[in-house]
Amino acid sequence: MTASATVAVAAGQAPARRRRRRSPAPLAAVPLLVFTAIAFGVPAAAMLDGALTTGDPATGATAYGTGNLTASLQGAYRTALLGSVELSATAAGLAALLGLPLAQAVVSSRSRALREAVLTASSVLANFGGVPLAFAFVATLGNSGVLTRRLGLAEHGWSLYSFWGLVLVYLYFLVPLMVLTIAPALDGLRTQWREAARNNGATTLQYWLHVALPVLAPSLLGGLVLLFGSAFAAYATAAAMVGSTVPLVTLQISDALSGNVLVGQENVALALSLDMVVVAGLVMAVHLPLQRRSSRWLD
Known part of the structure; x- marks a missing residue:
């Protein structure tokens, strides 16, 4: 051969x-x-x-239909769903505004020990929630909390068991989550871009407005969507703090699962859960393309 x-x-x-x-x-x-x-x-x-299974209270017969889905979008259920969306959007927006400068300060710090300490603490705090978090805030800023009594907050109309009180508690774990989310994107900003902007006479503000923020926009929006999803799915903290004071879809699901519904509407909880799955699916549908788009610039 x-x-x-x-x-x-x-x-x-x-x-x-x-x-x-x-x-x-x-x-x-x-x-x-x-x-x-x-x-x-x-x-x-x-x-x-x-x-999709509805029951007849008179005969007890079941059949497939959209009655539960329709009920989940009306009355108190609709109010709870919109309340969860409003609370999640507000908390996520504030957490993004607070987390971005904090992450930038950590990333630009020359102290490696400080950076590792902040990121480690953020990893812990981002997963700290539920009843322990609620108890900590009640003991601190509740009606008889330490800071509430010392600063006289109750006299100025402060109430932890309200919409804004719940937003404050959510920020405790959403801000660290934002730091963890946006820190890799801030690390990806090229020093050459800042030097080029400076050589062309751009100020620090102009650099951030015209160079850094447009590059970070997909990561920022992706982080905002991630924060929204995390706040939207939170249950234990709100249940331990406000109960039914603030209408939330997760609390409505809990009430429905415990039997606190009209006869024949036992499956409304599953319909509300399906509504949450749809919202979560929309969140992921927005988050994944933004994540891929940001990786083109920052890889």
């Missing part, structure tokens, strides 16, 4: 060997896909089935 023929045969066998080596690779994802289908698909299917 000639040398050229040998090369041709080797070239033809190389893709075949490559195909044989790569063919088992997709099989490695099968366990993950199966687990995802069981852990998420089965509950989602059960929730959808229950949300």
Whole structure:
């Protein structure tokens, strides 16, 4: 066999060997896909089935229909859904405004120990919530809290058990989450961009308005959407603090699951859960493209 023929045969066998080596690779994802289908698909299917199942209070017969979904978008349920959206949007917006300069201060700091300490603390605080967080704020800023009595906040109309009180509590874990989200994007800003802007006579404000913020815009919007989703899904903190004082969809779901509904509307809780899944799906549909767009500039 000639040398050229040998090369041709080797070239033809190389893709075949490559195909044989790569063919088992997709099989490695099968366990993950199966687990995802069981852990998420089965509950989602059960929730959808229950949300579309309506019962007749007189006969007890069940049938498929959109009665539960319609009920979940009316009256007190609609008020709770809009209240959750308003609370989440407000808390997320304030957390983004507070978290961005804090993250920039940490990223631009020359102290590595300070940066690691802040990021570590942010990782802990971003996951700190529920009843312990509610108790901490009640003991501090509640009606008989330490700061409330010392500063006389109650005399000025302050109430922790209100919309703005709940926003303040949510900021406790949303601001650290924003720091963790936006810090990698701030790290990706090139020093050459700042130097080029400075060499062309741009001030620091002009650099941020015309260079840095446009580049960071996808990451900022993605972080804002992530904060919104985190606040929208929070339950334990609000349940322990305000109860039914502030209308929230998560609290309405809890009431419906505990049987605090009219006869025949037992599955309204599942319909409300489906509404939350739709909102979360819209949040992810916005977040993922923004994340891919920001990676083009900052990678």
